Amino acid sequence: MADSRFVGQNIFGTQSTSRSKTHYPRWRYALSLLVIVVACVYALPNLFSPDYAIQIQTDHAKNNKGEPFEIGDSFIGQVVDFLEKNDLGVKEQEKLENGTLLRFHTEVERDQAKGALETRLNPTGTDRQFVVALNLADTTPSWLQKIGGRPMALGLDLAGGIHFVLEVDIDTAIQNQLVDESEKVLDRLRDARIRYLPGQDIVKDQTMIIEFADIETRDRALETLGEFYGLPNYEMSSTQASGNPAVQMSFASARLTEMEDLAIDQNLEGLRNRVNELNVSEPLVQRLGQNRIVVDLPGIQDSSEAKRILDKFATLEFRLVAGPEDNPRPAEVEQFEYENRMYDVYKEVIVEGKNVINAVAARDENGLPTVNFTLDRPGGDRMHDITKDNIGEPMAILFIELKPIVSTELIDGEVVETTRIETDRRLISVAGIREALSYNSRISELDASEAKELALLLRAGALAAPMRIVEERTVGASLGEENINRGFMAVVIGFALVLAFMLAYYKVFGLVANLALIFNLIIVIAVMSSIGATLTLPGIAGMVLTVGMAVDANVLIFSRIREELKVSKPWAAIPAGYDRAFRTILDANLTTLFVALILLFIGSGPIAGFAVTLSIGIVTSMFTAIFVSRGIVHLIYGRPNVERVWI
Amino acid sequence: MNIDFMSNRIYALVASAFLFVVSVVSLLAMNLNWGLDFTGGVLVEVGFEEAADADDIRVLVEDAGYQNAQVQNIGSERDIVIRVPPVAGVDQSVVGDEVYAMLAQNYSGTELLKSDYVGPAVGQDLTQQGALALLIALLLVMVYIMFRFTGKFALGAVFALVHDIVIVAGVFSIMRWTFNLPELAALLAVIGYSLNDTIVVSDRIRENFRAVRRGTAMDVINYSLNQTLGRTLVTSLTTLLVLVALLIAGGEQLFGFAIALTIGVIVGTYSSIYIAASSLLLLGIKSQELALPEKEGAPTTR
Numbered sequence: 001m002a003d004s005r006f007v008g009q010n011i012f013g014t015q016s017t018s019r020s021k022t023h024y025p026r027w028r029y030a031l032s033l034l035v036i037v038v039a040c041v042y043a044l045p046n047l048f049s050p051d052y053a054i055q056i057q058t059d060h061a062k063n064n065k066g067e068p069f070e071i072g073d074s075f076i077g078q079v080v081d082f083l084e085k086n087d088l089g090v091k092e093q094e095k096l097e098n099g100t101l102l103r104f105h106t107e108v109e110r111d112q113a114k115g116a117l118e119t120r121l122n123p124t125g126t127d128r129q130f131v132v133a134l135n136l137a138d139t140t141p142s143w144l145q146k147i148g149g150r151p152m153a154l155g156l157d158l159a160g161g162i163h164f165v166l167e168v169d170i171d172t173a174i175q176n177q178l179v180d181e182s183e184k185v186l187d188r189l190r191d192a193r194i195r196y197l198p199g200q201d202i203v204k205d206q207t208m209i210i211e212f213a214d215i216e217t218r219d220r221a222l223e224t225l226g227e228f229y230g231l232p233n234y235e236m237s238s239t240q241a242s243g244n245p246a247v248q249m250s251f252a253s254a255r256l257t258e259m260e261d262l263a264i265d266q267n268l269e270g271l272r273n274r275v276n277e278l279n280v281s282e283p284l285v286q287r288l289g290q291n292r293i294v295v296d297l298p299g300i301q302d303s304s305e306a307k308r309i310l311d312k313f314a315t316l317e318f319r320l321v322a323g324p325e326d327n328p329r330p331a332e333v334e335q336f337e338y339e340n341r342m343y344d345v346y347k348e349v350i351v352e353g354k355n356v357i358n359a360v361a362a363r364d365e366n367g368l369p370t371v372n373f374t375l376d377r378p379g380g381d382r383m384h385d386i387t388k389d390n391i392g393e394p395m396a397i398l399f400i401e402l403k404p405i406v407s408t409e410l411i412d413g414e415v416v417e418t419t420r421i422e423t424d425r426r427l428i429s430v431a432g433i434r435e436a437l438s439y440n441s442r443i444s445e446l447d448a449s450e451a452k453e454l455a456l457l458l459r460a461g462a463l464a465a466p467m468r469i470v471e472e473r474t475v476g477a478s479l480g481e482e483n484i485n486r487g488f489m490a491v492v493i494g495f496a497l498v499l500a501f502m503l504a505y506y507k508v509f510g511l512v513a514n515l516a517l518i519f520n521l522i523i524v525i526a527v528m529s530s531i532g533a534t535l536t537l538p539g540i541a542g543m544v545l546t547v548g549m550a551v552d553a554n555v556l557i558f559s560r561i562r563e564e565l566k567v568s569k570p571w572a573a574i575p576a577g578y579d580r581a582f583r584t585i586l587d588a589n590l591t592t593l594f595v596a597l598i599l600l601f602i603g604s605g606p607i608a609g610f611a612v613t614l615s616i617g618i619v620t621s622m623f624t625a626i627f628v629s630r631g632i633v634h635l636i637y638g639r640p641n642v643e644r645v646w647i
Numbered sequence: 648m649n650i651d652f653m654s655n656r657i658y659a660l661v662a663s664a665f666l667f668v669v670s671v672v673s674l675l676a677m678n679l680n681w682g683l684d685f686t687g688g689v690l691v692e693v694g695f696e697e698a699a700d701a702d703d704i705r706v707l708v709e710d711a712g713y714q715n716a717q718v719q720n721i722g723s724e725r726d727i728v729i730r731v732p733p734v735a736g737v738d739q740s741v742v743g744d745e746v747y748a749m750l751a752q753n754y755s756g757t758e759l760l761k762s763d764y765v766g767p768a769v770g771q772d773l774t775q776q777g778a779l780a781l782l783i784a785l786l787l788v789m790v791y792i793m794f795r796f797t798g799k800f801a802l803g804a805v806f807a808l809v810h811d812i813v814i815v816a817g818v819f820s821i822m823r824w825t826f827n828l829p830e831l832a833a834l835l836a837v838i839g840y841s842l843n844d845t846i847v848v849s850d851r852i853r854e855n856f857r858a859v860r861r862g863t864a865m866d867v868i869n870y871s872l873n874q875t876l877g878r879t880l881v882t883s884l885t886t887l888l889v890l891v892a893l894l895i896a897g898g899e900q901l902f903g904f905a906i907a908l909t910i911g912v913i914v915g916t917y918s919s920i921y922i923a924a925s926s927l928l929l930l931g932i933k934s935q936e937l938a939l940p941e942k943e944g945a946p947t948t949r
Contacts, residue, residue, distance in 0.1 A: 490896040494891075
């Protein structure tokens with residue numbers, strides 16, 4: 001079976017006779033050139049090695065008058081002077097939105113400066129007022145930054161750090177919410193003088209069941225409650241429970257979704273506040289799927305410290321205490337012990353932890369530890385209304401801590417983790433109301449460490465639902481560095497091997513392909529940098545793989561050209577080769593792109609990093625093969641009188 | 648070059664069938680050596696100042712209450728990896744911290760290289776997602792090829808892809824290499840790569856079926872394979888070159904990924920010739936099926 005038998009009949013090859021076909025449109029040159037120039041500019045920031053830097057931010061610092069302290073030029077000047085006195089030269093300082101960034105010449109100087117600043121700004125034994133975080137500062141020139149140029153961010157596997165995935169226990173949050181609601185529902189029934197049968201657990205399995213003595217009462221209850229509770233928020237129906245007619249209530253699905261989103265959002269917010277306590281310069285806190293939250297803490301190694309702060313789930317409630325003359329109904333109060341005395345504390349909550357905007361540990365005029373806190377508007381108004389009517393009465397602060405207790409069991413060889421929430425509720429303060437309180441108040445009678453912890457928990461905010469850690473990955477700094485070096489080596493070796501091979505095999509065309517390949521790599525880096533993609537080790541692997549595969553489009557074209565050259569002159573064979581290979585390239589790359597996109601959608605972490613570079617690489621390699629390499633080939637061999645090509 | 652690929656296809660098919668069956672048997676009998684990403688559990692990698700003895704450390708870890716912990720050297724003799732299986736009644740998310748703290752107490756100059764904890768629920772989710780991704784990828788590919796080519800090409804391509812994935816997974820199973828997330832990504836990349844090859848070959852087969860009315864289907868396929876052989880080999884070679892670079896420089900972290908792709912590229916190249924193309928013959932492809940539809944008109948090339 002000879003080649004000629006088929007090629008001779010090839011209806012395409014002999015068609016390209018028109019000389020006008022050697023024309024290569026100007027706009028293609030222009031587009032190629034434009035893309036390459038833009039790509040070079042946006043890939044450029046990656047060449048500037050970053051400065052070792054320290055970022056200082058105010059963390060609820062107050063000035064002498066108790067107003068929020070802002071980092072200004074004079075503060076920055078003082079810090080720089082202080083460091084210079086310690087023989088630590090600052091290379092450059094810069095004011096940020098609410099902080100400052102100090103750049104240093106060497107890593108050692110930077111680390112010494114951090115230690116010195118930490119002890120100077122946050123003396124031991126006081127509440128921490130400043131966040132002093134290590135940072136790697138971008139050295140991209142300002143003109144480049146102005147047009148959006150920035151280097152690729154390094155993933156945790158390259159930079160070192162901790163990655164947490166926390167699972168939000170939405171069921172518990174919903175259950176708690178329903179318990180809250182049930183109190184109001186019972187209040188309404190009492191107001192309407194409808195008698196219900198007292199039961200122990202009205203709320204079970206996210207359903208509220210209220211029993212009545214007879215059907216007539218139940219129907220009256222249904223009617224009364226129907227005015228307030230119904231779709232789209234509640235589902236209500238009549239039922240039987242332990243032989244009694246009953247009303248059954250639960251949240252409708254629209255409400256559930258809304259509550260779920262709200263709970264996750266509140267937890268995200270709470271976590272962001274907590275993460276700010278951790279001296280991390282660029283933390284990432286974001287939702288993952290339905291009920292999980294990712295927390296990435298680059299540059300941190302001590303995971304137990306991080307966990308201590310992330311895991312804590314606590315809130316406060318301010319409540320009135322029943323005085324000796326009060327005669328509260330037993331259902332209205334709960335009993336708590338405080339300093340060996342029992343108190344009747346009203347169930348009604350005046351202000352909750354979520355009303356607290358800010359809290360700092362401080363010392364009062366007698367030098368005793370206190371926590372000063374600020375309430376939001378509704379909280380402040382309520383606090384004022386209630387305290388002004390109850391001057392002289394005692395008020396209690398109830399501290400509620402929810403600890404997720406995780407236990408592991410092996411059931412039929414499968415590991416099953418169960419979480420139980422342990423609630424610890426205790427009074428941390430009982431004090432007489434001396435005057436009407438308002439937005440700003442204080443909690444006294446604490447010891448110093450209690451005050452510090454309480455302030456932290458108060459300003460970190462209550463989390464809406466308990467969470468637990470379901471995944472944790474720590475990468476040490478040295479392993480990160482090793483990964484960067486290895487990744488870089490792999491790119492260099494792979495690239496060199498491919499370039500050498502292409503040059504040897506395709507000669508001049510190999511050189512063209514190599515140019516296209518280099519441009520391809522630059523464009524991939526530029527795209528990744530400008531869309532803010534994070535570079536990870538699998539991402540580097542994807543890049544290396546792209547190099548190998550990007551050759552493919554060129555190879556397809558060149559082998560077509562070689563075939564065409566057997567039957568036609570170069571000026572006809574070259575465009576024919578490009579044109580005929582185009583369809584194949586498109587088909588082949590589109591299907592690969594499908595696969596890469598599927599990877600992108602299902603994958604998180606390592607898979608996503610790989611999929612991002614692979615997808616970008618597929619698109620850019622098509623562009624460089626079809627536009628750029630063709631343009632260069634045309635420049636070299638575009639004249640009609642070319643007789644021989646080196647391919 | 649003119650190789651009569653298709654006449655020898657029976658040998659190739661026997662070899663493929665053998666590899667496929669061995670892989671399936673191994674996967675059924677021994678499963679994959681699933682890594683932490685899928686099983687959940689705790690893994691701690693610690694660097695020591697001097698050469699560390701895995702047995703000594705195993706004793707320490709066991710004394711600390713973690714029975715059945717796997718302790719071994721990794722990369723160099725100064726690096727140790729410790730895998731701790733779930734212990735009943737223990738919150739696993741703190742195990743890594745405790746193990747490292749214990750080692751840091753007993754040895755000076757230790758360094759935490761890596762500490763992973765994956766909860767069982769996360770692992771289960773990933774396994775499901777991974778399986779789903781493979782299925783969706785295969786299905787989408789099939790639909791696309793059916794649309795662009797014909798059902799027979801789609802079947803041929805999917806045969807080839809399943810062949811490739813099963814053999815790569817089979818090698819992992821037989822060699823007891825750990826199968827983690829990056830290896831899953833590699834498996835999906837193998838689909839992408841092998842598909843790329845299969846489509847290039849199919850494209851040429853279709854083109855020649857349309858252009859050439861003479862000769863048997865076998866002649867046309869043979870001829871097309873010879874035409875694309877140069878390109879197939881060059882692309883596979885360049886891809887293998889970069890994979891070799893990854894194997895040399897990538898280190899422990901990328902070994903599984905690189906080796907899975909290396910096997911995948913070799914098997915994928917072979918399968919686009921022998922599985923995809925000979926499936927076409929097996930399915931009885933005829934040139935009439937590939938006649939150009941009216942509206943596409945004359946061939947596109949100038």
